[in-house]
Amino acid sequence: MHTHHFQPTHYHTTIGSHEPVLHISPGDTVITTAVDAAGCDATGNQVTPPGNPQTGPFFVEGAEPGDVLVFRIEALRPTRVAGFSATVLAENVVDPDAVRTLPEPQGSSWQIDFDAGAVQLARPRTRLGHLTLPLAPMLGCFGVAPPRGQAISTATSGAYGGNMDYRGLGQGVTVYFPVFVPGALLHLGDAHAVQGDGEIVGTGVEVSCEVRFTVDLIKGRAPSWPRGENSEYIFTLGNARPLDQALQHATTEMTRWLVDEYGLDLRAASILLGQGVRYEVGNVYDPAYTIVCKVPKKVLAQIPVV
Amino acid sequence: MHTHHFQPTHYHTTIGSHEPVLHISPGDTVITTAVDAAGCDATGNQVTPPGNPQTGPFFVEGAEPGDVLVFRIEALRPTRVAGFSATVLAENVVDPDAVRTLPEPQGSSWQIDFDAGAVQLARPRTRLGHLTLPLAPMLGCFGVAPPRGQAISTATSGAYGGNMDYRGLGQGVTVYFPVFVPGALLHLGDAHAVQGDGEIVGTGVEVSCEVRFTVDLIKGRAPSWPRGENSEYIFTLGNARPLDQALQHATTEMTRWLVDEYGLDLRAASILLGQGVRYEVGNVYDPAYTIVCKVPKKVLAQIPVV
């Protein structure tokens, strides 16, 4: 169980079977950094082309197709105080006949106050003044190399993860990815200091970051879609367009989880989900949307251990 | 400001310009009852055909097309201890190729423990045992008469409300409906003792109920889609298929609210929503799905009063 300090020197704007930058073992911890979505580092200098540049990939020893890569975000912290964001709703999240009313694109800048745990709007000047939101860092884009030799743009997402842009993917969360290639090949980047549901302006408050994560491995039992958990919920992530299909993926994966790991039959899983499920909208902006299907651990605690 | 006690003698399975059962005035309170979705009353006897039978309509004096009907659920309480629910996920919320794995339809029964504030699964017998969820009564289907002389099935929903099946529509919530016909013609029914997001088995825990509500009127300024608020959030309700369109309706309505009532321009509204919006899935089962777009009042409090 080593702790690796890794400083990236190059980045990828696809998630694929790229040359690993580091070999790590199950149980290991990595402390590394990522540039922001525009390729800018902690000093604000652009060091690589934009488009959710990814740090990695990290090769996890022993990971084979069909395994589960356990990825836990132990700590996630912006590495600068200045964040940037878009300021116009995406055309696809408003009624088509309202698109004409949207203003022209323009940037906004935000300041992070680490002591206060807050993110504050610096400009433009609007009636919002210095709107202040709780600091809630998250990783927008991370995942493992997809199957079939594919290399897929960091604009989108799939069963391998990718640009899911779900605000729940921050410190303390554990994500379970299916492994498609030897070593799993973990990529990560695109931190946001804060983001609303859906990433409906097309960005969060974009920042460079330092991340401390651990990896582990579960042999076999790869899920069909990413799973995750935090202190309160277990959850699944469905990535697709339209939202209806993303929700189908996430819900189906949750039934598999309840059946395979909690010993429920599909009727019991249906009863539980019917009255107890929670959904969240990860993103409704990227080429693939993301829906999160959640079950409270408090409810699950009522199920006798298998 | 009278308090009316109204005991329904007949019900409607469309929302439309039916003969009013009671004339009430803005500011009035009504205490009434509704049968459950299957038409069963507090004694469990079926007293009217199934399909979300509606109590009402209530004619609100002075309500004219273009006005806003303010409907506040002051209290909502099941009138019996036995609730019923379906036990199989709707075919449209799982992956198409998983439909074949779903079990056959079968009912479940639940018992409400009012003292404990809980709803407990009575049968069928599964590994869930007597699964217990917090009692959280809500109204699945309510709204005002739609425009153009329409009478629309209580299976679906629209700008006039209807079968939105959003678990957030319970005690303490205020909903703002556009008025389409003189008197607004408020209908209500379809209580659930508890329901998960999306109503993904097609039902909540269905119960008859007693509801105490107040109405008020805001002249002119009818919204395009229902708006609402509770102690923590303002929210809008978009009803349509697919989810993508429901989300467009809800988001667009929220921008109108922020612009018209909070004095934001569309850029400020975009910034606020981009980093601060919350979405919920009302239902993803009925002919029209429901998405809820929410903004925390705590965030809105930062905007200077107009």
Place this chain on the structure above:
Amino acid sequence: MHTHHFQPTHYHTTIGSHEPVLHISPGDTVITTAVDAAGCDATGNQVTPPGNPQTGPFFVEGAEPGDVLVFRIEALRPTRVAGFSATVLAENVVDPDAVRTLPEPQGSSWQIDFDAGAVQLARPRTRLGHLTLPLAPMLGCFGVAPPRGQAISTATSGAYGGNMDYRGLGQGVTVYFPVFVPGALLHLGDAHAVQGDGEIVGTGVEVSCEVRFTVDLIKGRAPSWPRGENSEYIFTLGNARPLDQALQHATTEMTRWLVDEYGLDLRAASILLGQGVRYEVGNVYDPAYTIVCKVPKKVLAQIPVV
């Protein structure tokens, strides 16, 4: 087998259980007229409010819920030479980020040349000059009263027909509707002299019309969605949003037709459709879209008679 001449004096902008204007018998022919979508008659005068006003309803003697109403358009002819149309693509048929480029709404006028069988653009003046298209009259909106006492806006459509806006529904076509109420209650209106697939500017070339139709009745065996046929194809009509769901309805209905009337099992129906099906886009503008699922009669002729 009578021929009725019926001159409407009032119209409906919902399809519902309205007072019948005429009682007719299976086998009868009716010659009647309809105003255009804007409520204008053959002289161009507006005689009723706009919104696809319907002539009827016609009560078909003997029609009971569960029966099939056979509606055949024997002849359909505009009753004036001037037609009108919109000139801007609907916002929902272009990419969301292209909406801003669309021009402002403006009308166009067209002239029908009955001798030439052509429809010619009169204005506005564009590089299209006097664009001339083949005259191809169709009925945009027609159907039978929906179930459950509903009255549904003529803007939309469903299993009962309605505003399907499919250019294939012209002279020589036979449509088979499920009957939901005694007498079926047939409504019709909204003629177009010509229309592209999808009705993507929101209108065809709108005209008043004279229509000669016959009705017949098949006891029992109501389809779930409208079916139809012309000289070359049998077809089914699915009405819903999004297109994906409309296509599911139409395809499923076609499998039922092939199974119930042609004696195929579902595998044979799948094989036939997989390599032989044709789809058309009826409308992609109205609240419910319409997809048409077609099978060539030439292919069906290969199936031995049941």
Place this chain on the structure above:
Amino acid sequence: MHTHHFQPTHYHTTIGSHEPVLHISPGDTVITTAVDAAGCDATGNQVTPPGNPQTGPFFVEGAEPGDVLVFRIEALRPTRVAGFSATVLAENVVDPDAVRTLPEPQGSSWQIDFDAGAVQLARPRTRLGHLTLPLAPMLGCFGVAPPRGQAISTATSGAYGGNMDYRGLGQGVTVYFPVFVPGALLHLGDAHAVQGDGEIVGTGVEVSCEVRFTVDLIKGRAPSWPRGENSEYIFTLGNARPLDQALQHATTEMTRWLVDEYGLDLRAASILLGQGVRYEVGNVYDPAYTIVCKVPKKVLAQIPVV
């Protein structure tokens, strides 16, 4: 203007920036072969893993990002008489509650009669007997390397082409692709002897093939989505889920074509499309669906030459 004979020795199941197998020049003709979707060649032997294996890529000299690759299918002919197909409708093209009624997967075999120009069902034995359809060979999957270094599964499609499975893409058709990488890197495979609209059983009648194609280059002016033409129509191809978005892509691309190449303004383009457009469903099975937006050349001929 050379004619190259190229015999592939390996295949790709992604479309990407793979090592070119042949360098060709604008104006050149290539005669080559492709295995079927399952990787089987003209003798029926599987020579490469399944999944729409692609012949190529072909490097077109002079092609630079931003150019248009002109790809014309001069001749396309199955190289064996035996074709294979699935026999069950895809779960996603029927109503969700009809999925349970679908039969189990099973293959079918078909025989091509080149003299008769027909494709005949050999087995299974059903009421269809030896169902015979006109031979209509097409290429299901072909395109150019996508941007950003991506390598994308041949299961899906995008602006670069890919697995569009549109039955109109056969002999005599010309397709115009945007060029994303130097040399364009043309891939092709997945021939079908015949296919219905939508590829709704998930396959056409799958065959190995010989294809003769020519390439040409138009400098600059890359379209946003593939364009094409045959003797009767110009058309655009939109690839996305859901169908609604595919239709938006195709329609928007057609407006760009009409504006850029035919000198129409957007109002004139709208008028033309509103009354004259035709849509076809390419596929409604693959991860990205395909909609084709067509305009008859006969109609275009009325527009004065720019």
